[in-house]
Amino acid sequence: MTNLIDSAGLRNDGRKFNELRPIKLEVGILKNADGSAYIEMGKNKIIAAVYGPKEVHPRHLVRPDRAIVKCRYHMASFSTDTRKNPAPSRRETEISKIIRQSLEPALILEDYPRTAIHIWVEVLQSDGGSRCAGVTAASLALADAGINMRDIVASCAAGKVDGKVVLDLDNIEDMEGETDMPVALMPNIGEVTLFQMDGIVSPAEFKEAFELALSGCQDLYKLQKQALFTKYFGTDKPQVQEGE
Amino acid sequence: MSEIKRKYVIPGELIAQGSYGIRGNMLKIGDKIYATRIGMAEVGTDTIRLISLNGSYMPRLDDIVVGKVINFNAFGWQVDIKSWFPAFLPAANVMGRDYSSARDSLASQLTLGDQLLAAIAGYDRTRDPMLSISGPGLGKIAEGNTVKVSPSKVPRIIGKKGAMINAIESGSGCRLSIGQNGIIVMVGSAESVSKATSAINLIESEAHSPGLTQKVHDILSLGDKSE
Incomplete structure (x- = not known):
């Protein structure tokens, strides 16, 4: 097995333990969707699209008091190094549900009774942590669609690799490392909407990893905010103006 | 109006703190007011307005809307008003109260593809919007x-x-x-x-x-x- 963390404390791609992969975010990339976003997080390349609110089909799923959310996470056949069968796998079904559940608390579904909101997350190229990148992009797409939201959702993973707690695991670290812990956060409200973990960590390490993941989400939120400002206000900085 | 402060906001962003009246697209938690949409917040002395920059049309009572007839049945027309539900324009509203589906022809008034200016006469969370064209300036759009x-x-x-x-x-x-x-x-x-x-x-x-x-x-x- 190769060493995932070298003697200088750098990881296989040269990052420090608390460093995110390079991230690129873009909002409003699809014309046909009501809202859309694109994320590059390391080698991940993911498109998220939102359609709705619209009429619910099949009709029996209608909730008279709120909107329902449907989410589909899908990996393109060409997104991995060997061809992936395009049929939805067990893993994709799980991640679809996880993404839906991490976004639902941020949406004010009561404002849209008897409607459905569709979220599509399409992975074009995959690396580790695609569910987190998917959540991050999908919440931007929802904001772009003009759906009432309590907060934006930012998501990234922390974990344990070579006995050290690290932020934002890539594919190699995810496979070879000890622990992976994806977390999603509503940064302004301060609520966690997604938390999963596999592997074994001590209580102290757990705390350290969790705090690290939360700080990573806060950093991601700044980039999300910047992406939305760039699209809508043509500036990457929040502005306050005195009125006419 | 010199004390109005404008601020660009995204969902979840804190707009202001204090006892303000709020009008739409905002969320009040305690005395903190958060935006729920991307838009421009106008903070006045005692009220806040958030003009959102995107989103689809949510019907409101008494709104004037422009719609297109997409279907009709014996009781009225279905009108596309660019919301998530089609609106319904009852025949009795156009033909008068003694409308009878046996006697009167709906097509004589409005047919598929006609555009019309109408008011939202009824809408709540449980029903599709209901239209009315009885009012000044309302009705079929002849040209334009x-x-x-x-x-x-x-x-x-x-x-x-x-x-x-x-x-x-x-x-x-x-x-x-x-x-x-x-x-x-x-x-x-x-x-x-x-x-x-x-x-x-x-x-x-x-x-x-x-x-x-x-x-x-x-x-x-x-x-x-x-x-």
């Missing part, structure tokens, strides 16, 4: 061109007490009917329609920028000079 804008920008096109729409009408010389659902009907000569369209497109693309009124005045008067 339409242009679509984002429904959230309709307030900017109307402007403060109708200032913007008056400017466009007098500047271009064509008459506008604005549906709250973001469809605008323009009636006038081809030249005036194209002038009004460019003004409306300018508002749509730069709804959030300061000095918008001046830019619209410029585009309208510039059009005059180049004639």
Whole structure:
């Protein structure tokens, strides 16, 4: 097995333990969707699209008091190094549900009774942590669609690799490392909407990893905010103006 | 109005803290007021307004909307109003209370594809919107061109007490009917329609920028000079 963390404390791609992969975010990339976003997080390349609110089909799923959310996470056949069968796998079904559940608390579904909101997350190229990148992009797409939201959702993973707690695991670290812990956060409200973990960590390490993941989400939120400002206000900085 | 403070916001962002009256697109938790949409927040002395920059049309009672007939049955017409549900225009509203499906023909009044200006007569969370065309200026649109804008920008096109729409009408010389659902009907000569369209497109693309009124005045008067 190769060493995932070298003697200088750098990881296989040269990052420090608390460093995110390079991230690129873009909002409003699809014309046909009501809202859309694109994320590059390391080698991940993911498109998220939102359609709705619209009429619910099949009709029996209608909730008279709120909107329902449907989410589909899908990996393109060409997104991995060997061809992936395009049929939805067990893993994709799980991640679809996880993404839906991490976004639902941020949406004010009561404002849209008897409607459905569709979220599509399409992975074009995959690396580790695609569910987190998917959540991050999908919440931007929802904001772009003009759906009432309590907060934006930012998501990234922390974990344990070579006995050290690290932020934002890539594919190699995810496979070879000890622990992976994806977390999603509503940064302004301060609520966690997604938390999963596999592997074994001590209580102290757990705390350290969790705090690290939360700080990573806060950093991601700044980039999300910047992406939305760039699209809508043509500036990457929040502005306050005195009125006419 | 010098104490109005404007701020660009995204969902979840804290707009202000204190006892403000809020109108739509905001969330109050304790005394903190958060935005729920992307838009421009206007913080006044005791109220906050959030003009959102995107989103689809949510029907509200008494709104005037522009719709298109997409279907009809014995009891009335189904009208597409660019919301998530089609609206229903009952035949009795058009034909009078003694409407009988056996005697009267719906097609004599409105047929598929007809555009109409109507008011939302009934809507709540449990029912599809109901339309009415009994009112001044309402009914079938006989002529004119339409242009679509984002429904959230309709307030900017109307402007403060109708200032913007008056400017466009007098500047271009064509008459506008604005549906709250973001469809605008323009009636006038081809030249005036194209002038009004460019003004409306300018508002749509730069709804959030300061000095918008001046830019619209410029585009309208510039059009005059180049004639």
